[in-house]
Amino acid sequence: MKSPIIALAALSSFLGTITSAVAYEVCEEFTVHWAVDHVHSLDHDRDGRSVGDTMMVKGTMTTTSGVPVGPMYVNSTVMPYGEEITDEDPIPFFATMHYIFPTGRLSTSGIFERHDTGLNKDLPPVQFEYSIIGGTGLFASARGQMVASTDEDGNRTLNFRISCAD
Numbered sequence: 627m628k629s630p631i632i633a634l635a636a637l638s639s640f641l642g643t644i645t646s647a648v649a650y651e652v653c654e655e656f657t658v659h660w661a662v663d664h665v666h667s668l669d670h671d672r673d674g675r676s677v678g679d680t681m682m683v684k685g686t687m688t689t690t691s692g693v694p695v696g697p698m699y700v701n702s703t704v705m706p707y708g709e710e711i712t713d714e715d716p717i718p719f720f721a722t723m724h725y726i727f728p729t730g731r732l733s734t735s736g737i738f739e740r741h742d743t744g745l746n747k748d749l750p751p752v753q754f755e756y757s758i759i760g761g762t763g764l765f766a767s768a769r770g771q772m773v774a775s776t777d778e779d780g781n782r783t784l785n786f787r788i789s790c791a792d
Contacts, residue, residue: 730763
């Protein structure tokens with residue numbers, strides 16, 4: 627049997643190799659507008675909202691000048707929210723979003739809250755931020771942030787900040 631000190635030294639050496647810091651900076655930033663085309667909700671358990679209920683959204687992305695870019699898809703699931711919540715309280719959702727561009731796909735994920743799980747009109751808050759968790763094509767292995775907001779004209783915008791290693 628190995629001594630605990632040798633085992634700790636080996637573990638420390640291993641952790642040192644996987645936790646080394648890499649500096650990243652924003653290497654690409656772009657913005658698109660999006661609009662919801664369709665919302666579909668699935669009530670998996672008891673009537674009304676409950677943990678595990680799913681909401682799927684299909685949207686369309688355009689450039690800021692209105693040129694179609696491609697579709698986006700959202701799959702979100704109601705998360706546990708405790709026993710003290712009332713019907714007036716917002717519902718926490720975990721969402722994964724996929725954005726299909728001509729040059730590849732980007733994926734993000736994060737948490738948002740909404741009051742009504744089935745209506746198109748109750749979009750997430752005016753601004754929220756998701757992590758970019760990967761992509762394909764031009765966006766293979768992408769990391770960074772996507773910030774969603776509403777501009778002064780009422781357009782929903784997605785601002786992508788792609789990070790690259792120094």
